[in-house]
Amino acid sequence: MSNASSIVIEGAEQQPLKAFTEKVYLDYSMYVILDRVLPHIGDGEFLLVNLRRFVVRHQFR
Numbered sequence: 125m126s127n128a129s130s131i132v133i134e135g136a137e138q139q140p141l142k143a144f145t146e147k148v149y150l151d152y153s154m155y156v157i158l159d160r161v162l163p164h165i166g167d168g169e170f171l172l173v174n175l176r177r178f179v180v181r182h183q184f185r
Contacts, residue, residue: 132138
Protein backbone atom coordinates (compact mmCIF):
# COMPACT_ATOMS: atom_id res chain seq x y z
CA MET A 125 0.00 0.00 0.00
CA SER A 126 2.18 2.71 -1.32
CA ASN A 127 0.39 5.93 -1.95
CA ALA A 128 3.16 8.43 -2.57
CA SER A 129 1.94 11.92 -1.93
CA SER A 130 4.12 14.93 -2.45
CA ILE A 131 4.04 18.40 -1.09
CA VAL A 132 4.78 21.12 -3.58
CA ILE A 133 5.98 24.43 -2.23
CA GLU A 134 6.18 27.26 -4.69
CA GLY A 135 9.79 28.33 -5.37
CA ALA A 136 11.28 25.30 -3.57
CA GLU A 137 13.77 23.12 -5.38
CA GLN A 138 12.90 19.44 -5.62
CA GLN A 139 15.54 16.74 -5.91
CA PRO A 140 15.89 13.09 -4.94
CA LEU A 141 16.76 12.42 -1.30
CA LYS A 142 19.88 10.43 -2.27
CA ALA A 143 21.30 13.30 -4.32
CA PHE A 144 20.51 15.80 -1.56
CA THR A 145 22.13 13.74 1.20
CA GLU A 146 25.26 13.07 -0.90
CA LYS A 147 25.69 16.78 -1.61
CA VAL A 148 25.12 17.78 2.01
CA TYR A 149 27.57 15.14 3.25
CA LEU A 150 30.27 16.20 0.77
CA ASP A 151 29.76 19.89 1.55
CA TYR A 152 30.08 19.21 5.28
CA SER A 153 33.15 17.03 4.74
CA MET A 154 34.87 19.80 2.79
CA TYR A 155 33.96 22.29 5.52
CA VAL A 156 35.54 20.06 8.15
CA ILE A 157 38.69 19.57 6.08
CA LEU A 158 39.11 23.25 5.29
CA ASP A 159 38.13 24.61 8.69
CA ARG A 160 39.56 22.09 11.13
CA VAL A 161 42.35 20.14 9.48
CA LEU A 162 44.16 22.68 7.33
CA PRO A 163 45.84 25.54 9.17
CA HIS A 164 44.52 29.03 8.63
CA ILE A 165 46.83 31.59 7.05
CA GLY A 166 46.21 33.85 10.05
CA ASP A 167 47.61 31.15 12.33
CA GLY A 168 50.99 31.32 10.58
CA GLU A 169 52.24 34.29 12.58
CA PHE A 170 51.16 32.68 15.84
CA LEU A 171 52.91 29.43 14.95
CA LEU A 172 56.14 31.16 13.92
CA VAL A 173 56.30 33.24 17.10
CA ASN A 174 55.81 30.18 19.30
CA LEU A 175 58.31 28.15 17.30
CA ARG A 176 60.92 30.90 17.76
CA ARG A 177 60.22 31.00 21.51
CA PHE A 178 60.59 27.23 21.73
CA VAL A 179 63.91 27.26 19.85
CA VAL A 180 65.29 30.11 21.97
CA ARG A 181 64.30 28.41 25.24
CA HIS A 182 65.82 25.08 24.31
CA GLN A 183 68.88 26.42 22.53
CA PHE A 184 70.61 27.61 25.68
CA ARG A 185 70.01 24.62 27.97
